[in-house]
Amino acid sequence: MRRLLSLLAICLPLLVLSRTATAEEVVLGLSQDQVAITATFNGSEILIFGAVKRESPLPDGAPLEVLVTVSGPQEPVMVRRKAREAGIWVNTDAVLVDHAPSFYTVATSAPLTQVLSDTEDLRHDVSIRRAIRLVGAGVEDGAAFSEAVIRIRENRGLYSLRENTVAVDQQTLFRTALSMPADLTEGLYATRIFLTRGGEVVSHYETTIEVSKVGLERFLFNLSRQQPVLYGILALVIASLAGWGASAVFQALRQR
Numbered sequence: 001m002r003r004l005l006s007l008l009a010i011c012l013p014l015l016v017l018s019r020t021a022t023a024e025e026v027v028l029g030l031s032q033d034q035v036a037i038t039a040t041f042n043g044s045e046i047l048i049f050g051a052v053k054r055e056s057p058l059p060d061g062a063p064l065e066v067l068v069t070v071s072g073p074q075e076p077v078m079v080r081r082k083a084r085e086a087g088i089w090v091n092t093d094a095v096l097v098d099h100a101p102s103f104y105t106v107a108t109s110a111p112l113t114q115v116l117s118d119t120e121d122l123r124h125d126v127s128i129r130r131a132i133r134l135v136g137a138g139v140e141d142g143a144a145f146s147e148a149v150i151r152i153r154e155n156r157g158l159y160s161l162r163e164n165t166v167a168v169d170q171q172t173l174f175r176t177a178l179s180m181p182a183d184l185t186e187g188l189y190a191t192r193i194f195l196t197r198g199g200e201v202v203s204h205y206e207t208t209i210e211v212s213k214v215g216l217e218r219f220l221f222n223l224s225r226q227q228p229v230l231y232g233i234l235a236l237v238i239a240s241l242a243g244w245g246a247s248a249v250f251q252a253l254r255q256r
Contacts, residue, residue: 072103
């Protein structure tokens, strides 16, 4: 009996904490869970909306904040540093960034430092810098290479931090719209929604958005991978026809 009481004394607080941790849960909706890349695709906008399910009254204290991340397929990136030696630009150092999402965006309902603590950021790899991992053996300032990847992809619109873009109503409903650029990589885009209070994560939800080529884009992509010789011949034929067509139009204009 004494052992049973001791066990209950240990387990009861854990059960209470577990109950508190799951008192608020995400009920999510997406305007679309698939993005089709066609020949005329010039980007897309995804509306992410949802509600907070509660099993207890709204807790007092810090307000509820919402944070959303969308991450594209991971791909290794070799980053090289150039330096001028003897009047010639040459590669001096190289670092493999082996864990870099092809697309990454973070949307928050308030400034990121207010929404998420450093400890929680480290635990869940939320911020852009936490989402990138590199192998920098032998390079003193390896972090500079990951910063270069971030800077280049931010300029291309592939990486972004969108603070104060998630609207939260009555600490229950939330919504945000995320823009996705035209040069997307095919694959599954991991989408995460975090509920936080006082910088601590109280609940999170994960889903995926599928990005894939369709129609003529899909046909040409498959042909280039599965039948490269036929794809090359087809490209030459199309180029020849285009050149012949342009020449015929030019000759007709000259004869007028």
